[in-house]
Amino acid sequence: MPHLDPPAPLSGSAARSAAVSVGLAALWAACAWTGSHVQTDPALHTAALFVHLAALVVGFGAVLAIDYLGLLWMLGQRTLRQFVDLTAPLHVPVWAGLAGLTFSGILLEPNLDSGLTQVKLALVLLIALNGVHATALHRRFEDLDGTHPPQHLLVRGGVSAAISQLGWWGSVLIGFYNTQH
16 A cells, blocks of 8 residues: 655645635625525615625725736736735725625525525635635735746636636626526
């Protein structure tokens, strides 16, 4: 029988990302369960819808700004240092928007029996987990101190941006569809 080496221990950063990811998944599950058991009156539903839309503007707007700045960097219109410095403060509104969307979504009484709602909730979890990865990746780009990143980091950045866009746009489209039907 071949000898298998034990897996290498996670680095501090990887362990932190894993712990945050597990915590986010548990919080996501708790929010989904709570949302399926809450009933709101029309006034609270309307207020939650307003908060939901405002959080979408804040969170997705920041995501679009980050991805636009990334595109400018990839096109040679910004340096890596500029990209890292300009996008660092945008992580706060991304996470604030995602949190606002999640917690206001509880009060919107999601129909968990709907396949589209299940897909939307899965996309929200994907966005959050990808956000943990993107935050760690941003730290890696900061550590490069403006030097050209290795190919694997560029690929990870591109995949992360694509997942982010897929998740946010998919959630928006499903949310819009659900409000019309």
